[in-house]
Every structure is written in C-alpha cells, then in structure tokens.
Amino acid sequence: MRDPVLLKGSHFGLTIVLDPDMEFQALKQAVGDKFRQAKDFFNSEKQIAVKMEGRELSTPQMEEIVDVISENSSLSIAYIIEDDKFVDVSFQEAANRFIQLKQKEKEENLNVCSGQFYKGTLRSGQSLESDASVVVIGDVNPGATVTAKGNVVILGCAKGYIYAGTDGDDRAFIAALDMQPMQVRIGNLIARCSDEEKEKKKKKFRKAKHEEQSMEAQIAFVEDGNIYIEPISKALLSEITV
Amino acid sequence: MSEVIVITSGKGGVGKTTTTANVGTGLAKEGKKVVLIDTDIGLRNLDVVMGLENRIVYNLVDVVEGNCRMKQALIKDKKYPNLFLLPSAQTRDKNSVTPEQMTKLVEELKEEFDYIILDCPAGIEQGFKNAISGADRALIVTTPEVSAIRDADRIIGLLEANEIHKIDLVINRIRMDMVNRGDMLSKDDVLDILAVDLIGVVPDDENIVISTNQGEPLVGSDAPAGKAYANICKRVMGEDVPFMEITGPTFFQKLASVFKK
Numbered sequence A: 001m002r003d004p005v006l007l008k009g010s011h012f013g014l015t016i017v018l019d020p021d022m023e024f025q026a027l028k029q030a031v032g033d034k035f036r037q038a039k040d041f042f043n044s045e046k047q048i049a050v051k052m053e054g055r056e057l058s059t060p061q062m063e064e065i066v067d068v069i070s071e072n073s074s075l076s077i078a079y080i081i082e083d084d085k086f087v088d089v090s091f092q093e094a095a096n097r098f099i100q101l102k103q104k105e106k107e108e109n110l111n112v113c114s115g116q117f118y119k120g121t122l123r124s125g126q127s128l129e130s131d132a133s134v135v136v137i138g139d140v141n142p143g144a145t146v147t148a149k150g151n152v153v154i155l156g157c158a159k160g161y162i163y164a165g166t167d168g169d170d171r172a173f174i175a176a177l178d179m180q181p182m183q184v185r186i187g188n189l190i191a192r193c194s195d196e197e198k199e200k201k202k203k204k205f206r207k208a209k210h211e212e213q214s215m216e217a218q219i220a221f222v223e224d225g226n227i228y229i230e231p232i233s234k235a236l237l238s239e240i241t242v
Numbered sequence B: 001m002s003e004v005i006v007i008t009s010g011k012g013g014v015g016k017t018t019t020t021a022n023v024g025t026g027l028a029k030e031g032k033k034v035v036l037i038d039t040d041i042g043l044r045n046l047d048v049v050m051g052l053e054n055r056i057v058y059n060l061v062d063v064v065e066g067n068c069r070m071k072q073a074l075i076k077d078k079k080y081p082n083l084f085l086l087p088s089a090q091t092r093d094k095n096s097v098t099p100e101q102m103t104k105l106v107e108e109l110k111e112e113f114d115y116i117i118l119d120c121p122a123g124i125e126q127g128f129k130n131a132i133s134g135a136d137r138a139l140i141v142t143t144p145e146v147s148a149i150r151d152a153d154r155i156i157g158l159l160e161a162n163e164i165h166k167i168d169l170v171i172n173r174i175r176m177d178m179v180n181r182g183d184m185l186s187k188d189d190v191l192d193i194l195a196v197d198l199i200g201v202v203p204d205d206e207n208i209v210i211s212t213n214q215g216e217p218l219v220g221s222d223a224p225a226g227k228a229y230a231n232i233c234k235r236v237m238g239e240d241v242p243f244m245e246i247t248g249p250t251f252f253q254k255l256a257s258v259f260k261k
Helices: A024-040 A059-072 A085-113 A195-202 A204-210 A234-239 B016-029 B046-050 B060-065 B099-110 B126-133 B146-161 B176-181 B187-194 B206-214 B224-236 B251-260
Strands: A005-009 A013-018 A047-053 A076-081 A115-119 A127-130 A133-137 A145-148 A152-158 A161-164 A174-179 A183-186 A189-192 A218-223 A226-231 B003-008 B034-038 B083-086 B115-119 B137-142 B166-174 B197-203
Touching: A005 A024, A013 A024, A024 A059, A047 A059, A059 A076, A115 A127, A127 A133, A133 A145, A145 A152, A152 A161, A161 A174, A183 A218, A183 A226, A189 A226, A218 A234, B003 B016, B003 B126, B016 B034, B016 B046, B016 B083, B016 B115, B016 B137, B016 B166, B016 B224, B034 B046, B034 B099, B046 B083, B060 B099, B099 B115, B099 B126, B115 B126, B126 B146, B137 B146, B137 B187, B146 B166, B146 B187, B166 B187, B187 B197, B197 B224, B206 B224
Parallel strands: A013 A047, A047 A076, A115 A133, A127 A145, A133 A152, A145 A161, A152 A174, A161 A183, B003 B115, B003 B137, B034 B083, B034 B115, B137 B166, B166 B197
Antiparallel strands: A005 A013, A174 A218, A183 A189, A218 A226
16 A cells, blocks of 8 residues: 655655545544654754645645644754745745855855965066965065955065955955065055155165164054054964954 | 077166177177177167168168068178177167067078077067067166166066076176165165076276277277176176176275366
C-alpha cells in the first residue's frame, strides 16, 4: 500500500505529500505518526517553510496539521507554502536574491582584507589602482599615484599621491617605510604635505650628507575626521582594524 | 652587432643634443662607425652643434618620404670619416614621421653602422614616440634639479612601458662647490630617486658653451667635461671605467677668476 504521508526535503524547506483519498482524521493521525518516527531526524529547533501537496486543504484543516507537526516534533513552522507554481517561483527568487546578497557582502569584505603585491618603482605619471588592498615593494616617486579601495602599504619611499579607502572607507590606512607623500587621501579626507616641511627639505641636501637621516616607518590613519601621520608603534597597530 | 641608442630627458635644455654630439664623436674617435639622427623635426640643432649645418641638402623627412636615397641624406663629419649625421627637417613638424617609419629607417641603418644614436626632442609626444620606436637602449640626461629629475623619472617609466629596459643615466652640469655647500642635489641623491644605472657625471663646464658655439664637440679634450664624455663613451662600449673625482674650483682658481674680473 502507498504511504499516505510522504516527507520530501526541498531546497527551501519541507514538502509534505498527502494522500488525496484518505479520511482527514486518519490522515492527521498518519502525519503525527510520521513526524514521531522521524523525530531524531527533525531534532533541530529550526524554523522551516512547509509546503503541502497532493490534497486540497481548508484553512482550519491546514492549521490542524501544523498543530500535529509541532506537537510531535521540535520544528517550528515559519511559513506555509501553498501548492502554487507562482508562489514557488517567487519564493525561490527571493531566496536566491538573499543568497546573492550574502555572497556579495562576503566578497566585499574579502576585497578589503585581501590584496595585491606590486614589485617595482612607480614613476612619475604611472598609477596603480586596485579594488583590494595594495602592497608596493619599491618606491612611489613624486607624481606617481597609488589608489586602493582597501589599505596601502609601501615598502619603500612614499613620495607621490597615495589614496586609500577610495569607496569612502575611512578605516583604511596607509603605511610606508619612508613617508614623504605629496598628498594622502583616506576615505573622503585629503591631507597634503605641509609647506613648512617643504622648507625643511630645501636644506635637506646638506643634512643628508652629514647625519644619515633615520628612516622611520610611519602610518597614516583617520581619527575624528582628521588624517594623522605617526610613527608606527605597537599601541597604534593594535587600534588598526583590518 | 650594432646598437641603437636613444638620448632623451623629457625636460628641455638639460643637454641632450650636446650629449648626443659628444658621445657620437667620442665613439667615432674610438674607431666605431656611428650615425647620429636628429629626430627633433622642426627644431633641429644637432647639425649646428656638430658644425655641419651648411652641408645639409636632404633630411630625415626626405628619406622617409622617398624623395632621396639614404646615402644622399647622410652628412659625413668634418674630422671623422666614420661619423655621419642624418639631420632633421626644419620646415616640417613631428607628425611628418610615424614610429613605424622610424623603426624601418633604423633597421636599414643597422646594416651599416656600429652605433645609431638618436637625439630625442623634449616632451613625451609624437617626437618622443618616433625617437624611441627603434631603440635598443637609452641614455637619460638630467641635471641635478628637481624639475629635470621629475621629468626623467616620467621618461624612464615610459621607456619601461615600451620595453626598453637598458636605461643608463647621465647627470649633466653638476657643480661640486654647490653640492658641498648643500645647495645642489648630489649624484647619490639623484640616483636615490631614479634608481637606474649611472653611466656618467658631467661637470658644469664653460668650455661646453664655447665648443657648442664653435660647432666642435670637445669630447676627449683636457676640459673636465671632455674627459667625462670620453669616459661615458668607453662605458657605452662596455668598458669598466672608474668614475672620476669631480672637484670644484680650487682656491687658486677662484682667486684667479677674481683677478680676471
């Protein structure tokens, strides 16, 4: 004899196929039995969507069945899908949209965390652009541009234009072994090399000869709507979020 | 094996043409067969520096357009029979020639010459593109000034993008007295920024002005710049020559110049 109640898992929840000819009370009993038997299988407290197939049910009958299911298992039924192609399709679409949204979010997060290496000197007029973070192994010369949606790390001199967090993300940072940029942008903020420092540079030729200028790694970050450039310290690095 | 060298700088007035004339003459002096090509169409002056302007009949554009044969346009130098000049046209502009035509022209000259030296115009437009199209290697000329170095940096980037990777640097018009005072970038400061191989340092020397005006390159003479250019030529040919110590004017020279005035 055919099973009066069939349980089928589908990609969004559970489909219950009911015998069309059986008397309703007996059917209800069968549903109860089925879920009791499968209790171990449905032992989670997940919310699920349930779809009934094979038999026309009135609303009170439907409610009775749902009651029987919740009595005999720990599942909670969040949604009942009627046997209707249109609803089915639109439900699936909504589910797909949700999945895609999640995936995109994940990818975007991945972008900022992941990055790209560039080896070589970026010269005047050259630009390096990235949707992720960038590590430059070499110098960024005056007139060159580095643009990244994520963070920028330069293992060398940063003398050009450096833009981090171009999507408006002001948590981005810029780090360089030798920080003398013409301009720094993080998120929507812009900072430029101060004119006083330029004055100092004028006399630099002589200084460089006598006292070896100590190269100090520095980091640029945003705090309270200002860009700060400070020597890299343990305390500072602990505040950085990646 | 012939070599095509482009001499370029980006910025104007740093000494491209002077360097072309001196390196070309120096290589010819060493017995190499050399041709100098002036690619600065419309603003030619390599012929003036070489002292050959009165001999021009045909020019680069004539050769490219087929108005004459290559042999007819090449001008033999006054002193060295193995040195030739292909002058540029004065009445045309840079767009009269395409990079493809230049490459073809250079290929043709390669069969006959050891060194083909291209004098590049200032800027990065059509003239620059023409000049570098057939080149194997480049000499970048710069002066120890921030603006010239900035342009040289841009040029190096463009050369690398065009697959020219053998790039050497000539630092021109350096004044040791100013470097020692800390008023001028030193050789090391320039190399720090540009990060390419150095092939020569030419001191600022008034003899250059005299020789340029006379139309006789001073390479190989006793003047400081003449010695520096002779060393560059040797290094171009692959010899390992130590860099000469450039000194500023001595106390007595300074004293003498005071009395001259």
